[in-house]
Amino acid sequence: MKPLKVALLGCGVVGSQVIRLMHEQAGDLTARVGAPLELAGVAVRRLGRKRDIEVDPALLTTDAEALVARDDVDIVIEVIGGIEPARSLIVSALSRGKSVVTANKALLAEDGATLHEAARTGRGDLYFEASVAGAIPLLRPLRESLAGDHVKRVLGIVNGTTNYILDKMDSTGASFTDALEEAQTLGYAEADPTADVEGFDAAAKAAILAGLAFHSRVRAEEVHREGITDITATDVASAKAMGNVIKLLAICARSDDGRSFGVRVHPAMIPRSHPLAGVREAYNAVFVEAESAGQLMFYGKGAGGAPTASAVLGDLVAVGRNRLAGTRGPEESTYASLAVHPMGETVTRCHVALDVADKPGVLAQVAELFAKHDVSIQTVRQEGHGDDAQLVIVTHRATDAALSATMEGLRELDIVRAVASVMRVEGDE
Numbered sequence: 485m486k487p488l489k490v491a492l493l494g495c496g497v498v499g500s501q502v503i504r505l506m507h508e509q510a511g512d513l514t515a516r517v518g519a520p521l522e523l524a525g526v527a528v529r530r531l532g533r534k535r536d537i538e539v540d541p542a543l544l545t546t547d548a549e550a551l552v553a554r555d556d557v558d559i560v561i562e563v564i565g566g567i568e569p570a571r572s573l574i575v576s577a578l579s580r581g582k583s584v585v586t587a588n589k590a591l592l593a594e595d596g597a598t599l600h601e602a603a604r605t606g607r608g609d610l611y612f613e614a615s616v617a618g619a620i621p622l623l624r625p626l627r628e629s630l631a632g633d634h635v636k637r638v639l640g641i642v643n644g645t646t647n648y649i650l651d652k653m654d655s656t657g658a659s660f661t662d663a664l665e666e667a668q669t670l671g672y673a674e675a676d677p678t679a680d681v682e683g684f685d686a687a688a689k690a691a692i693l694a695g696l697a698f699h700s701r702v703r704a705e706e707v708h709r710e711g712i713t714d715i716t717a718t719d720v721a722s723a724k725a726m727g728n729v730i731k732l733l734a735i736c737a738r739s740d741d742g743r744s745f746g747v748r749v750h751p752a753m754i755p756r757s758h759p760l761a762g763v764r765e766a767y768n769a770v771f772v773e774a775e776s777a778g779q780l781m782f783y784g785k786g787a788g789g790a791p792t793a794s795a796v797l798g799d800l801v802a803v804g805r806n807r808l809a810g811t812r813g814p815e816e817s818t819y820a821s822l823a824v825h826p827m828g829e830t831v832t833r834c835h836v837a838l839d840v841a842d843k844p845g846v847l848a849q850v851a852e853l854f855a856k857h858d859v860s861i862q863t864v865r866q867e868g869h870g871d872d873a874q875l876v877i878v879t880h881r882a883t884d885a886a887l888s889a890t891m892e893g894l895r896e897l898d899i900v901r902a903v904a905s906v907m908r909v910e911g912d913e
């Protein structure tokens with residue numbers, strides 16, 4: 485049986501686990517694909533570096549472009565990350581008719597169009613299951629299993645690092661910095677963890693999810709993004725006191741008229757009874773709501789070398805089978821071309837804590853401001869007295885524009901000493 489030759493680009497956290505699994509499961513993979521998968525070469529940045537896995541030195545090269553261009557290479561796995569040289573290497577592989585498996589959500593959300601076009605013209609496959617929610621089979625269900633349904637909403641936790649940090653802050657009182665360091669040691673964080681904590685990674689994943697769910701092209705820059713760096717131990721404790729937990733959520737939702745959709749990533753309070761509240765450590769969980777299927781929930785390991793490599797291997801088997809059968813997997817589907825609506829039009833709820841003077845008339849002034857912006861209050865609670873008084877308000881649903889205007893107005897009121905914290909509330913409508 486002629487082997488399918490595989491070029492691996494990058495031998496870090498994910499790449500080293502891909503090599504391990506290809507080696508350990510070689511027999512099963514051969515049987516499942518219908519031909520042996522043979523590692524043709526491994527592109528690395530530095531040859532002499534100590535690695536998590538032993539690799540035959542004869543396979544290592546620092547010339548990724550030459551490896552991709554080799555005539556005997558059938559499939560390229562890209563696990564370098566970042567925009568360049570990953571984009572040029574993937575385009576080079578696809579335009580030569582090779583198939584590509586990638587975990588690179590940053591690139592897919594920045595310039596997926598170029599990659600998909602190269603796959604279309606080169607007649608190869610572009611598979612990217614590992615790019616969103618690590619090991620969890622989520623993109624193939626959206627791309628294939630739900631291709632006959634009408635997806636209305638995708639909502640979930642898609643970044644392991646931030647979930648790990650928020651979970652540790654909530655459950656052990658760990659500091660943000662300590663929890664981030666642990667997540668980095670465990671191989672969950674991106675090379676630059678700013679991508680995780682500022683929400684860029686989740687925004688890239690949200691763009692990919694929205695594109696697949698709504699058959700439209702979405703770029704990361706169209707995603708409303710807020711990270712978790714401003715969340716303090718006080719926010720976490722205050723959420724806890726109210727029976728809530730703070731999670732970084734990605735939400736992609738069609739508008740009621742179905743002509744547009746919103747796509748956003750931000751921290752939000754959710755009730756502890758909500759299924760997403762029980763998603764701990766670096767686990768991810770995503771709800772998909774489709775018209776006929778109803779609600780589906782996907783849960784599992786969203787980060788880490790072995791779980792991510794599992795998704796890469798699944799794609800490797802799929803593209804290997806396609807090559808042997810002379811077929812291709814599904815192409816990009818953007819026929820609906822729906823527009824992304826601005827964040828201001830999104831309907832959400834808000835939790836706000838105000839440091840106020842504890843004197844008559846304060847509550848009336850605050851309530852009047854909410855009414856002026858047509859934002860209805862669900863609950864008000866006062867904590868503390870005198871100079872330590874704090875009003876904790878939870879609103880009913882309103883547009884994000886109205887909620888933002890209300891917060892601006894509150895900051896300008898003389899009786900409000902400080903808007904101590906503002907957080908959206910999700911999951912209890």
Ligand SMILES: NC(=O)C1=CN([C@@H]2O[C@H](COP(=O)(O)OP(=O)(O)OC[C@H]3O[C@@H](n4cnc5c(N)ncnc54)[C@H](O)[C@@H]3O)[C@@H](O)[C@H]2O)C=CC1
Pocket residue numbers: 493494495496497498499527528529530546548562563564565566569587588589590614615616618671672673674675786787788789792
């Ligand atoms: N670590 C995780 O949990 C997950 C990672 N991913 C994605 O997988 C990809 C890889 O991530 P990790 O393995 O965690 O990153 P990593 O930083 O551990 O590995 C990347 C490797 O690529 C090498 N590299 C950089 N430039 C290169 C070049 N020009 N030629 C050859 N090698 C080069 C680096 O030296 C490094 O060893 C990224 O796109 C990441 O977003 C996706 C899901 C989960």
Ligand SMILES: N[C@@H](CC=O)C(=O)O
Pocket residue numbers: 615617618642643644645646672673674680685786787788
């Ligand atoms: N850094 C990412 C890795 C997986 O995509 C995360 O923490 O989720």
Ligand code: NA
Pocket residue numbers: 613614615616617618619620621622623795
């Ligand atoms: Na996945």
